[in-house]
Amino acid sequence: MSDAEADARPRPRLLPLLEARAVSRTYDDGAVRALKDVSFTIAPGEYVAIMGPSGSGKSTLLNLLGALDHPSEGEIRFEGQSLCGRTDLDRFRARTIGFVFQSFHLLPTLTALENVQIPMFEGPLDRRSRVRKAEELLCLVGLSHRLKHVPQKLSVGERQRVAIARALANDPLMLLADEPTGNLDSRAGADVLDLFDRLHRERGVTLVVITHGAEVAARAERTIWIRDGQIDLLQMPGGAVTRCAV
Numbered sequence: 001m002s003d004a005e006a007d008a009r010p011r012p013r014l015l016p017l018l019e020a021r022a023v024s025r026t027y028d029d030g031a032v033r034a035l036k037d038v039s040f041t042i043a044p045g046e047y048v049a050i051m052g053p054s055g056s057g058k059s060t061l062l063n064l065l066g067a068l069d070h071p072s073e074g075e076i077r078f079e080g081q082s083l084c085g086r087t088d089l090d091r092f093r094a095r096t097i098g099f100v101f102q103s104f105h106l107l108p109t110l111t112a113l114e115n116v117q118i119p120m121f122e123g124p125l126d127r128r129s130r131v132r133k134a135e136e137l138l139c140l141v142g143l144s145h146r147l148k149h150v151p152q153k154l155s156v157g158e159r160q161r162v163a164i165a166r167a168l169a170n171d172p173l174m175l176l177a178d179e180p181t182g183n184l185d186s187r188a189g190a191d192v193l194d195l196f197d198r199l200h201r202e203r204g205v206t207l208v209v210i211t212h213g214a215e216v217a218a219r220a221e222r223t224i225w226i227r228d229g230q231i232d233l234l235q236m237p238g239g240a241v242t243r244c245a246v
C-alpha cells in the first residue's frame with residue numbers, strides 16, 4: 001500500500017496517535033546518550049506535558065515525535081504505523097503536525113498575515129483562500145488587529161500567538177510545543193496556555209508540550225517526567241503515576 005493510500009484509510013480509533021517504542025538517540029558517535037530506551041503512548045486528543053531538567057532529552061524527544069529526527073534505536077509510530085520507513089515525511093509533517101518553538105521562528109521581514117500563510121504554500125489553497133484562512137487563524141489567536149505588523153512591531157506574546165496561528169495553518173491533528181512560554185512573561189504565557197486549552201477543548205487538537213513550568217503541566221491532562229534521557233515518572237490517563245527509571 002502506498003503512503004497516500006495509507007493516509008486515505010479510515011483512521012483506526014483504538015490505536016494510540018503516537019507511540020515511542022524503546023527509543024534511544026545518541027549523538028557524537030554514541031558519546032552522548034540523549035535518550036535511553038524510552039517508551040510511552042499518546043492517545044488521540046490528549047494534552048500531555050513533558051517535564052524535566054535542562055539537558056534531560058526533552059527537545060530530542062520532541063524532535064523524534066515530530067519526525068524531524070530519527071531514533072538511533074527503536075521507533076516512533078503514528079496511528080500504528082512506523083515512521084521509520086516512510087518516504088513522505090515532509091508531507092506527513094506538513095499535514096499532521098504543527099510545531100511551536102520557544103523562540104517563535106517567525107520570518108522577520110514578513111507580516112503576521114504572511115508568516116501564517118507560509119505552511120499553506122505547499123497545499124491546495126489559492127491566494128485569496130490562503131489570506132482568508134490566515135486572517136481567521138490570527139483572529140482565533142486574538143490578533144485580528146495585528147495582521148499587517150512585522151514581528152519586531154509585536155510583543156513577544158503576540159509573536160508566539162502568530163507562531164501558533166502558523167502552526168495551525170494546515171489543520172494539524174497535533175501540536176508539538178518546545179518550551180512555548182519560555183520567553184514570555186507570566187501574563188503572556190497564561191494567554192498562550194489559555195489558547196492551548198481552547199484548541200484542545202474546542203478543536204480536539206492533541207497537544208504535547210515541553211515545559212519547565214509547573215503552570216503548564218497543571219493545564220495538561222497528564223505529565224511525563226524525563227531525567228538523564230529516561231522516563232523518570234509516567235502519569236497514566238486517569239492520573240496514576242508510575243516510577244520508571246531505576
Ligand SMILES: Nc1ncnc2c1ncn2[C@@H]1O[C@H](COP(=O)(O)OP(=O)(O)O)[C@@H](O)[C@H]1O
Binds near residue numbers: 053055056057058060
Ligand atoms: N545535536 C546534538 N549534538 C550533540 N549533543 C546534543 C545534540 N542535541 C542535544 N545534545 C545533547 O543531548 C542531551 C539532551 O539535550 P536536549 O534534548 O536538548 O535536552 P533538553 O531539551 O531537555 O534541554 C544534552 O546532553 C545535549 O547536550
Ligand SMILES: [Mg+2]
Binds near residue numbers: 060
Ligand atoms: Mg530543550
